[in-house]
Amino acid sequence: MKRAHRQRKPAKKHVIEAEAWDEEVEEEPSETEAYEPEPDETGWTTSTAKMAGLSRLVRVGVWALVASGPVLGVLAFLGSSGPAQGVTKPVAAATPASPVGPAGFAELFVSAYLQAGQGSERDLAPYYSGSVALAVKPGTRTATQSTVIASREVQPGYWSVTVAADVTAHDDKGKSKRLGVQYFRVGIQATGPAGAGGTEQGPATAGYAATSLPAQVAAPTALKPGGLAYETERGASSADPSVETARGFLAAYLTGTTELDRYTSPGTRLQPINPAPYAAVKVTGVQDDLSGSGQQKVPADGTVLHQLVQIDATDQAGSPVALSYALTLKSRAGRWEVSSVDDAPAIRASSPPSAAPPTTPSPDAATATPSPSPSNS
Incomplete structure (x- = not known):
């Protein structure tokens, strides 16, 4: 005998556009008997009420994830900013002891x-x-x-x-x-x-x-200085163009009577001593590192000349003061120009200083170890 199939009539619903997910949709009772599905072969049954409960559960879970998003982000940031496992921290270099x-x-x-x-x-x-x-x-x-x-x-x-x-x-x-x-x-x-x-x-x-x-x-x-690099003696001859440049430069540098720019290379920044300590300058000797007995003619542009100039500078009271200046000159446009006042006279690299023989045996004050002495209590 065949089972009589029931007539399915869908329930009428009022469609509501909810602005929030948790608003419930009310159903109007059907004039006919609501269809209740029978259990399927797996034993599960589905109803409208059960589906509505499941929907609410899903919505609650979604809201929980949204609310916990910032907290999870902060935890992730703190975890990533921590020191990496197994990474060696750089060790600060030890400060050397100062004397x-x-x-x-x-x-x-x-x-x-x-x-x-x-x-x-x-x-x-x-x-x-x-x-x-x-x-x-x-x-x-x-x-x-x-x-x-x-x-x-x-x-x-x-x-x-x-x-x-x-x-x-x-x-x-x-x-x-x-x-x-x-x-x-x-x-x-x-x-x-x-x-x-x-x-x-x-x-x-x-x-x-x-x-x-x-x-x-x-x-x-005491040490005997190594050989200087100035092997040529020029004397105080005013006929040598390099000596003339040195004389004019040092007079301007020490007396302030003229500008330094007329004796220096372009771009050289040198300032005269201010206030000027001397009233006059006299060159008493000049040595340089260029070969040749005379330098009446200025060499080609870019030639470098190192000088050691001895002078007597007369102070404001009229007393002469002996001074030495190491200068570097460069040639340009047929004349010598001062490019720098050197920190120290140049010495030959192959001539290191040698120790003078002491008259009596004595420890070197720079390297000897002090005798043992009791420490303070």
Whole structure:
């Protein structure tokens, strides 16, 4: 017997254009019996009410994703900005220890030491905390000038500093006698940052202490300068065009009587000494590095000439002052022009300085290690 098929009549709905997803659509009851599907072969049944619930569930999930979008974005950004796993962070380069602080402290210590005497030992306390007993009368010696000529870090934070002092002696009658330049070596311990001579690599308070009283040492070995590169002697002849240029330039440079531009190459920036220290300039000797006995004719454009010029400059009081200037000249348009005032006279590269034989054996103040001395407690 065949089952009688039911007549399907769709339910009438009011179509509503919802502005929000969560508005429900109401259905009008059908005049005929609503069609309820029977379970299919899988056992699932579908109804209008169940579909509406599923739709609401989907809409809630979509809104949850939209609301959590900014939070997920922030978490992703923070995760990507963190340090990558396995990537080695760059290590900051260590700051090299500076000798400036220990050197200045040693210079002050030597000056105080030379001035101190019996009864004024406490003046050395800021520099040296060891026991001190001086027999000399205070003020017997003074350092009219002093400077550091060598400093070397013998251990981390521990420095050997050599100070040159121009010493003057004073007797009981008030007379003074210059003893000349004497050399004193001091051991200085430094604490604090490496920039102050210590061992720390970060911000720290610097401190210094001498490990003993100064030790007087011999002068450093004198050197005989290497050969100069100026092999040709020109004398003070005014007939040489290069000498004329040097004379005019130095007169303008030291006296300010004329402009430098007429003696310098285009683009050369040199300023005269202001105020002018001298009233007149006299060339007493000129050496250069061009071969030939005479240079009456200026060579081709672009030729470079190095000069060493000796002069007597007369000051405002009429006293002559001997000076030397190393100049570089270039030829242009049939004349010599000054292109620079050199930092130092040129020497031949094949002629390094040599040590003069010392009269007595003595350690080199620049490289010798100070004798061991007890550290401050």
